[in-house]
Amino acid sequence: MRELDDIDTVGIVGAGTMGHGIAQVAALDGYDVVLRDVEDELVESGLSGIHESLDRFVTRGDLSEAEADDARERVTGTTDLADLADADLVVEAIVEDMDVKQSVFADLDDTVAEDVVLATNTSTLSITSIASATDCPELVVGLHFMNPVPLMEGVEVVVGEKTDPAVASLAHDFAESLGKSTWESDDKPGFVTNRILMPWLAEGIRAYDEGVAEKPDIDRGMTLGTNVPMGPLELADHIGLDICLDAMETLHAELGDRYQPPYLLKRKVEAGDLGKKTGRGFYEYGD
Known part of the structure; x- marks a missing residue:
């Protein structure tokens, strides 16, 4: 399993409100981000959401234009899941549908390196069930960001039945590297x-x-x-x-x-x- 210092590129699956928000905060913290969705229009919408949000931060004086430009340049959009092959950590933020999530996690399991942590942003679904679609359930963890991600401080780390404690620790460390504060929940319905x-x-x-x-x-x-x-x-x-x-x-x-x-x-x-x-x-x- 990779350590926090090994994480340079973060893959985000899902370019909607939560996905592009996570991509934005990761890019602002210096990570390279690959933002993937299933259609070009969805990817472009996610990238536009990031640019507009960064513009608002600049207008309010919370960011310099140079900082915003640097964050924009760190985010790459794609519709090809294979473009996440070199990601050091992946966060899934797609529709709250177990079958869809399991399908994506099975594909991710075949795409990324065998030591890459796969996190899900689910707010209610079982981490254990999502992880069962992979050959590495010990590397699957919940990273439940609050909405809107760029403004909300909290991130809920959810530990599945087979989640390795070191993976849960990495999830806390990664979220905190984004300026977030974390708490931990067992994999029970609704979490905390x-x-x-x-x-x-x-x-x-x-x-x-x-x-x-x-x-x-x-x-x-x-x-x-x-x-x-x-x-x-x-x-x-x-x-x-x-x-x-x-x-x-x-x-x-x-x-x-x-x-x-x-x-x-x-x-x-x-x-x-x-x-x-x-x-x-x-x-x-x-x-």
């Missing part, structure tokens, strides 16, 4: 964050649906009453209502009725109102 967060979001949605209070009062009550930065309705919009629903349905299947998704959440997802990314969720958003 979503096991606790999803019922909180669901109860906020039910409180609104049942007329306990109006949306701004629910969010204001929780931000002022518990000192969190966002209330449950605003945070659900920020995460994406479809993502929240997927997480709740996974936890409901694993842990029972205490994780049953609210009807109102299902209705909004069916209507295509997915939160901030679509311009409408529990609140409406501009460009």
